[in-house]
Amino acid sequence: xSVTIDTVKRVAKLARIAVxxxxxxxxxxxxxxxxxFVEQLNEVDVSGVxxxxxxxxxxxxxxxxxVTDGGKAGDIVANAPATExxxxxxxxxxx
Amino acid sequence: xxxxxxEEDCLMSELVxxxxxxxxxxxxxxxxxxxxxxxxxxxxxxxxNPALNAFVAVTHDxxxxxxxxxxxxxxxxxxxxxxxxxxxxxxxxATQGFHTQAGSHILDGFKPRYESTVTANLWADGAVMLGKLxxxxxxxxxxxxxxxxxxxxxxxxxxxxxKALVPGGSSGGSAAAVSAxxxxxxxxxxxxxxxxxxAAFTGTVGIKPTYGRCSRxxxxxxxxxxxxxGPIARDVRDAAIMLKSMASVDPKDTTSVDxxxxxxEAALGGSVRGMKIGVPRxxxxxxxxxxxxxxWQQGIAWLKDxxxxxxxxxxxxxxYALPAYYIVAPAEASSNLARYDGVRYGxxxxxxxxxxxxxxxxxxGFGREVKRRVMIGTYVLSAGYYxxxxxxxxxxxxxxxxxxxxxxxAGVEAILTPATPSAAFGIAxxxxxxxxxxxxxxxxxxxxxxxxxxxxIAVPAGLDGRGLPLGLQLIGxxxxxxTLFRAAAIIEKAAGRFEPQKWW
Numbered sequence: 220x221s222v223t224i225d226t227v228k229r230v231a232k233l234a235r236i237a238v239x240x241x242x243x244x245x246x247x248x249x250x251x252x253x254x255x256f257v258e259q260l261n262e263v264d265v266s267g268v269x270x271x272x273x274x275x276x277x278x279x280x281x282x283x284x285x286v287t288d289g290g291k292a293g294d295i296v297a298n299a300p301a302t303e304x305x306x307x308x309x310x311x312x313x314x
Numbered sequence: 315x316x317x318x319x320x321e322e323d324c325l326m327s328e329l330v331x332x333x334x335x336x337x338x339x340x341x342x343x344x345x346x347x348x349x350x351x352x353x354x355x356x357x358x359x360x361x362x363n364p365a366l367n368a369f370v371a372v373t374h375d376x377x378x379x380x381x382x383x384x385x386x387x388x389x390x391x392x393x394x395x396x397x398x399x400x401x402x403x404x405x406x407x408a409t410q411g412f413h414t415q416a417g418s419h420i421l422d423g424f425k426p427r428y429e430s431t432v433t434a435n436l437w438a439d440g441a442v443m444l445g446k447l448x449x450x451x452x453x454x455x456x457x458x459x460x461x462x463x464x465x466x467x468x469x470x471x472x473x474x475x476x477k478a479l480v481p482g483g484s485s486g487g488s489a490a491a492v493s494a495x496x497x498x499x500x501x502x503x504x505x506x507x508x509x510x511x512x513a514a515f516t517g518t519v520g521i522k523p524t525y526g527r528c529s530r531x532x533x534x535x536x537x538x539x540x541x542x543x544g545p546i547a548r549d550v551r552d553a554a555i556m557l558k559s560m561a562s563v564d565p566k567d568t569t570s571v572d573x574x575x576x577x578x579e580a581a582l583g584g585s586v587r588g589m590k591i592g593v594p595r596x597x598x599x600x601x602x603x604x605x606x607x608x609x610w611q612q613g614i615a616w617l618k619d620x621x622x623x624x625x626x627x628x629x630x631x632x633x634y635a636l637p638a639y640y641i642v643a644p645a646e647a648s649s650n651l652a653r654y655d656g657v658r659y660g661x662x663x664x665x666x667x668x669x670x671x672x673x674x675x676x677x678x679g680f681g682r683e684v685k686r687r688v689m690i691g692t693y694v695l696s697a698g699y700y701x702x703x704x705x706x707x708x709x710x711x712x713x714x715x716x717x718x719x720x721x722x723x724a725g726v727e728a729i730l731t732p733a734t735p736s737a738a739f740g741i742a743x744x745x746x747x748x749x750x751x752x753x754x755x756x757x758x759x760x761x762x763x764x765x766x767x768x769x770x771i772a773v774p775a776g777l778d779g780r781g782l783p784l785g786l787q788l789i790g791x792x793x794x795x796x797t798l799f800r801a802a803a804i805i806e807k808a809a810g811r812f813e814p815q816k817w818w
Contacts, residue, residue, distance in 0.1 A: 233696060311667055
């Protein structure tokens, strides 16, 4: 299976990465090289095989449903580019 | 005056040559102080980093303060496992208050308000932080050429050639720093080979432990089902000492497995008599250089001489590990890297609205390789392609793991393979640059181990025709890192130590 430049632009939109036409053209070639390489997986007979969900068999860990952290809004916003009163500031979200 | 300075230089350069094991003994015996040792390393880094670019941030004052505290503890008889030992930390680990950018522009200025569990373990054992080490951006790469901070130069050069070579990746800074005596040991991570391949390219020892052995809390995630932290060190003993400190059971990481950490150092010097060691026929690749085959045979001979039983085994799905990895890892990466959006940390490129800001920030902040992988990952997870690619790859992954399980069930305790298909290649190698898949093939022997969640160690075993280091890999059963250390120690004893000629 190979991708077209339109598919690449659509995927870039999904991945929220801006691509100009030149980028998109280059990426189409690169992505197709990689997809060509992974194509061989279709040779494998996977009938009756479960997809791997956990590489180490283990029971999911649970914890007590209690508050053990928090009260450190200052730490949370410390590295943000734009904040005000412990809110993250962003450009308006257009509907 | 001149003579004294020269003497001081000699002493300093001797200090940095001490392994962790040797330095530990001298520190405990109060023959040397951590302050002297740390200063020696800081001087070495300042002199070498312009040429090698192994460190992206050097924490001089903090290192000296930590060394002072270690010396106080040592004076009172303190014997922390790594008390006073200066280490380098890969830029992927969150070190509270200090540069943590995963080798990327998108985490510009990020200084975490929390510490990774692995590094917290090291500091609790008394280690000293020298600084943060260069790496491929978000751990994606096999040559340390995708870093925002520029490539790392391998301290090794081919005989009679001054061409700059790659140290491997993604933990290129870690491997180069250890090999060039810029730190006693380094932390690193491995998702597809990023500890073992650079260790092999630099003549150092690197171990990726079993998935779940080291906590991933505070390590910037690349592929959550594959990532593991581990040490790169100058010899097998040092790697064992470091892994014991790094590993722990961590409630903050739900994939951390509930098993106590053994004393890995105690496994060294143990016999391998009767140990069944598998040699997989599928790792003999078409077009593999003869030198690699020769090295492999040499490793087999050494282990046989030590009493191990060598058995030919088959891991039939070997060739599918790399393509399956290049679906699973990018898919997981596309999810993990969605958080880098210019809102809560790092780079922000302004936009006319929020989506525009996301798109511009990520376009400017991510390098080419990262973008490639996020795109592939997004594609294979998108509607209409999820079953054909991602589910298929996860099914193949089950089969890859089963190959190993079958072989271990038949009594094999460790598997011996080459670590890499070649020695270190040149920076900006044109072939590699032209074809992304060619770079990916560097991980062909290592990727299977991450896909199966198993432990794997790379140990230096010889030099190629141009005098560059080559390594052998041992793959073990889940949580049997002791077996790997024991067998690797046999190879190390037979092969000897490999050190670069100082040109920097």
